[in-house]
Amino acid sequence: GNSVTQMEGPVTLSEEAFLTINCTYTATGYPSLFWYVQYPGEGLQLLLKATKADDKGSNKGFEATYRKETTSFHLEKGSVQVSDSAVYFCALRIERSQGNLIFGKGTKLSVKP
Amino acid sequence: ETGVTQTPRHLVMGMTNKKSLKCEQHLGHNAMYWYKQSAKKPLELMFVYNFKEQTENNSVPSRFSPECPNSSHLFLHLHTLQPEDSALYLCASSQEGLAEETQYFGPGTRLLVL
Numbered sequence: 001g002n003s004v005t006q007m008e009g010p011v012t013l014s015e016e017a018f019l020t021i022n023c024t025y026t027a028t029g030y031p032s033l034f035w036y037v038q039y040p041g042e043g044l045q046l047l048l049k050a051t052k053a054d055d056k057g058s059n060k061g062f063e064a065t066y067r068k069e070t071t072s073f074h075l076e077k078g079s080v081q082v083s084d085s086a087v088y089f090c091a092l093r094i095e096r097s098q099g100n101l102i103f104g105k106g107t108k109l110s111v112k113p
Numbered sequence: 114e115t116g117v118t119q120t121p122r123h124l125v126m127g128m129t130n131k132k133s134l135k136c137e138q139h140l141g142h143n144a145m146y147w148y149k150q151s152a153k154k155p156l157e158l159m160f161v162y163n164f165k166e167q168t169e170n171n172s173v174p175s176r177f178s179p180e181c182p183n184s185s186h187l188f189l190h191l192h193t194l195q196p197e198d199s200a201l202y203l204c205a206s207s208q209e210g211l212a213e214e215t216q217y218f219g220p221g222t223r224l225l226v227l
């Protein structure tokens with residue numbers, strides 16, 4: 001079946017530290033991959049996406065590269081800020097599916113000043 | 114205009130009440146979704162509407178009743194809920210058929226059932 005596995009949280013970092021949140025997937029087709037972010041008290045916002053192997057999605061200093069050989073889509077940021085504190089969700093969508101997203105369980109990030 | 118709006122943002126209801134959640138999308142999309150987000154559980158897809166037709170119902174109890182009168186509006190009618198239904202209910206929309214179809218989410222309705 002199709003599934004997404006994220007590293008367990010919470011992740012606590014100091015400001016300006018390097019961030020990596022691991023995400024691996026299992027898919028029967030050719031998925032598009034997404035990272036969504038949920039700030040406290042809000043809904044999900046699309047952070048970045050990649051639709052084919054070796055694509056790199058980037059936004060607000062965050063990056064993730066679609067690695068087909070390792071079935072991964074790890075999220076990285078070189079220098080986190082307090083305002084990056086949120087829950088991060090990795091998700092996949094299978095091409096020509098209903099359009100449904102399959103989400104990971106989410107990883108909570110707390111950045112301390 | 115914000116892409117996907119939801120009202121109310123917060124709702125407290127008793128188990129015998131009837132209430133409705135509203136979602137509106139201003140993106141010109143043709144598909145809309147309801148998700149449930151409970152504490153410590155993955156996001157659960159509840160319903161999918163494509164061109165106003167319900168195309169998926171993920172074994173959701175009948176106390177949740179969706180309605181999609183047009184491609185821009187989606188409702189979730191609630192009646193005789195249980196305390197375990199307390200959660201954040203998220204609406205999303207997308208344009209089905211695009212190669213790079215992406216779902217856009219509303220801010221959610223935080224529901225508490227007493």
